Amino acid sequence: MKENHYSALRTKILAGMMVVPIIPFILIVLIGYYYFTSSLQSGTIAKLTRVVNDHREMIESFLDERISDLRFVAETYHFSELAQQEVLSGVFVNLQLKSSAFTDLGVFDEKGVHLAYHGPFDLAGKIYKETAWFQAVLREGVYISDVFLGYRQVPHSIMAVVKQEGEKRWVLRATIDASLFSRIVEKVRIGKSGEAYILNKEGHFQTVRRSGGELMEPDPDLKPLLQVHDGVRTFVERSSGGEEYLYATTWLKSRNWLLVVRVEKAEVFEALKNVTYLVVLTALIGGLLIVTVAFQVTKRIIGRLETVDTEKKELGQQLVVAGRLAEIGEMSAGFAHEINNPLQIMKSELTLIDTLLSDLRERGELKDSADLADIIDSLKQIKSQVDRCGGITQGLLKFARKKESQAKALNLNTFLPEVTRLIESKASVEGIEIKYDLSDGMPEVQADPAHLEQVIVNLLNNAIYAIVDQHGSYGGQIELGAKTSSDDEVVIWVKDNGSGISPENLQKIFTPFFSTKPVGQGTGLGLSICYGIIEEMGGFMEVESRKGVGTTFYIHLPKA
Amino acid sequence: MANFRLMLVDDEERFLTTTQKLLAKKGLDVVTAASGMEALEKLNSQSIHVVILDVKMPGMDGVTTLKEIKRLFPLVEVIMLTGHATVESAVDGLKSGAFDYVMKPADIDDLVAKAQEAHEKRERLEEKIRMAQARSYVKSPRDILKQSEEG
Numbered sequence: 001m002k003e004n005h006y007s008a009l010r011t012k013i014l015a016g017m018m019v020v021p022i023i024p025f026i027l028i029v030l031i032g033y034y035y036f037t038s039s040l041q042s043g044t045i046a047k048l049t050r051v052v053n054d055h056r057e058m059i060e061s062f063l064d065e066r067i068s069d070l071r072f073v074a075e076t077y078h079f080s081e082l083a084q085q086e087v088l089s090g091v092f093v094n095l096q097l098k099s100s101a102f103t104d105l106g107v108f109d110e111k112g113v114h115l116a117y118h119g120p121f122d123l124a125g126k127i128y129k130e131t132a133w134f135q136a137v138l139r140e141g142v143y144i145s146d147v148f149l150g151y152r153q154v155p156h157s158i159m160a161v162v163k164q165e166g167e168k169r170w171v172l173r174a175t176i177d178a179s180l181f182s183r184i185v186e187k188v189r190i191g192k193s194g195e196a197y198i199l200n201k202e203g204h205f206q207t208v209r210r211s212g213g214e215l216m217e218p219d220p221d222l223k224p225l226l227q228v229h230d231g232v233r234t235f236v237e238r239s240s241g242g243e244e245y246l247y248a249t250t251w252l253k254s255r256n257w258l259l260v261v262r263v264e265k266a267e268v269f270e271a272l273k274n275v276t277y278l279v280v281l282t283a284l285i286g287g288l289l290i291v292t293v294a295f296q297v298t299k300r301i302i303g304r305l306e307t308v309d310t311e312k313k314e315l316g317q318q319l320v321v322a323g324r325l326a327e328i329g330e331m332s333a334g335f336a337h338e339i340n341n342p343l344q345i346m347k348s349e350l351t352l353i354d355t356l357l358s359d360l361r362e363r364g365e366l367k368d369s370a371d372l373a374d375i376i377d378s379l380k381q382i383k384s385q386v387d388r389c390g391g392i393t394q395g396l397l398k399f400a401r402k403k404e405s406q407a408k409a410l411n412l413n414t415f416l417p418e419v420t421r422l423i424e425s426k427a428s429v430e431g432i433e434i435k436y437d438l439s440d441g442m443p444e445v446q447a448d449p450a451h452l453e454q455v456i457v458n459l460l461n462n463a464i465y466a467i468v469d470q471h472g473s474y475g476g477q478i479e480l481g482a483k484t485s486s487d488d489e490v491v492i493w494v495k496d497n498g499s500g501i502s503p504e505n506l507q508k509i510f511t512p513f514f515s516t517k518p519v520g521q522g523t524g525l526g527l528s529i530c531y532g533i534i535e536e537m538g539g540f541m542e543v544e545s546r547k548g549v550g551t552t553f554y555i556h557l558p559k560a
Numbered sequence: 561m562a563n564f565r566l567m568l569v570d571d572e573e574r575f576l577t578t579t580q581k582l583l584a585k586k587g588l589d590v591v592t593a594a595s596g597m598e599a600l601e602k603l604n605s606q607s608i609h610v611v612i613l614d615v616k617m618p619g620m621d622g623v624t625t626l627k628e629i630k631r632l633f634p635l636v637e638v639i640m641l642t643g644h645a646t647v648e649s650a651v652d653g654l655k656s657g658a659f660d661y662v663m664k665p666a667d668i669d670d671l672v673a674k675a676q677e678a679h680e681k682r683e684r685l686e687e688k689i690r691m692a693q694a695r696s697y698v699k700s701p702r703d704i705l706k707q708s709e710e711g
Contacts, residue, residue: 346665348578351668352582
């Protein structure tokens with residue numbers, strides 16, 4: 001019941017001490033984790049967006065410049081001039097001076113006839129009327145092709161512009177080395193996995209993708225990418241390889257190319273992983289600390305509580321015992337008085353009978369006989385039993401009575417050994433060793449020497465009895481000691497290694513007539529008288545005992 | 561046996577009669593009283609030298625009786641007989657002028673011995689008083705006349 005009460009209390013305190021700090025602790029960790037994650041993600045996305053915007057502008061301006069170059073040429077020269085091979089070659093040289101991207105230049109009439117060409121191949125005279133690019137340029141006015149690998153295995157793109165000259169239209173076409181703008185894209189590096197590439201409308205690579213993807217191959221992850229949109233789109237998508245990527249995409253202005261910048265999500269959150277380890281470590285250490293402190297504090301609180309409860313209980317028991325003994329004391333006094341009156345009468349009657357008998361004998365009216373001897377013996381017996389009763393009532397009165405004790409200052413260092421001398425021979429017969437635990441400079445106590453002697457002799461006799469009971473006549477030990485126990489009190493103890501007292505008996509030890517000795521071997525008044533005597537001196541007695549181990553009696557006395 | 565009269569005061573009738581018989585056999589002149597009031601009456605009507613007085617009695621208790629006796633008959637010696645835890649009452653008695661006290665159950669011989677002592681004390685006291693009176697008598701015979709007038 002008591003144990004349950006403590007363990008329930010322990011659980012409550014522990015729960016409180018752990019839950020209260022752990023809840024905010026967990027909340028802080030979660031909130032921190034959430035904000036850190038989202039700021040990391042939004043930071044990365046902002047970076048991707050910036051990269052994608054910058055590179056779109058770079059590519060667009062590259063392409064715009066090349067188109068402008070062509071337009072400039074178309075505006076500057078007449079069809080008739082450019083159709084001449086020498087003029088065209090001159091123009092090409094000039095163009096190459098401006099940008100090394102140009103690898104060839106050709107002029108076409110409205111019917112798609114390749115009139116003049118400057119470049120590595122002999123393409124002059126061929127008819128392109130039916131080709132897709134030619135039709136597209138006539139329709140749109142400007143045309144830029146997807147990237148392809150030329151004969152030289154260099155990524156190329158063709159661009160063409162239409163020039164209206166009066167009723168006539170003609171086309172100026174150039175091939176540009178795509179590696180120039182490919183490089184702009186390919187050199188984008190964001191961390192380890194961050195990369196950029198360009199896809200055409202069909203999702204074919206226009207630049208090499210570092211993580212795998214050759215020119216003109218279809219992008220394996222193209223499905224979510226090709227959505228048509230304005231500006232920059234950012235999203236998270238799982239690639240065909242299974243890794244998650246953060247994407248930023250943008251369509252080039254009026255072109256059919258999509259610029260893609262992506263970075264592996266795992267890499268972005270690499271930093272988070274370290275932070276997570278740190279947070280988990282902190283959480284573990286913090287949690288452990290909280291739990292340890294909670295356990296320690298709870299243990300201390302429960303310990304204090306138990307001590308206080310035990311002290312309270314002991315105090316309660318002492319009070320009960322003291323109260324009961326006081327009650328018994330009063331009762332004993334009345335009882336002794338009531339018994340003493342009849343005893344007095346019996347005694348008087350016996351004396352009268354004695355006197356009368358001897359008178360009768362003197363007068364010769366009584367003859368000596370065996371019967372008479374028996375009567376006289378009986379009378380003697382009655383007399384001795386009356387005396388015995390008288391002894392018991394005297395003992396009771398000693399326990400109960402407020403006696404005038406002649407207290408004086410007493411030096412225990414000399415007093416205790418003197419007292420022990422009285423029982424020394426008895427103890428040595430039983431093979432008992434007597435030890436002292438006294439210290440120099442011990443203060444004197446206020447006590448009546450005769451009474452204190454009576455108490456200590458009584459305790460020593462009890463100790464001898466208990467030792468003989470336990471050990472026979474070998475191995476007994478008695479320790480007699482004294483020390484200062486508080487500012488105004490000295491405690492004397494008599495400790496034996498005898499048979500000990502059971503807990504039930506320990507409660508009744510100071511009660512009059514309580515005895516464990518066989519009938520006729522003790523009145524059960526000894527300890528109650530001791531108790532009365534010590535109380536009279538302004539002290540009190542205590543006992544500690546374990547069955548089979550030994551008993552210690554403590555006498556607390558005021559300092560002199 | 562000395563020639564003096566003893567009074568036993570106790571509420572136990574049987575104790576009184578038996579003890580009276582015993583003391584009479586020892587040659588003592590014994591009167592009994594069963595209460596404090598009776599004791600005072602008897603002291604008034606007879607010449608009694610020593611009183612053995614039980615401490616605890618119904619009605620007027622031993623100590624009160626003792627104080628009355630000492631007030632009215634200062635020369636009477638009183639021995640307290642106590643069967644009680646109350647040695648205080650015996651001590652009270654001693655302080656109020658009792659000669660001694662005896663614990664119950666007491667031996668008759670003890671009682672007799674204490675009574676003897678008490679009587680001897682009284683004898684000595686009376687002797688002293690006589691001596692003192694004799695001296696004053698020598699000094700001024702008139703005083704004796706005065707005293708006998710008063711007495």
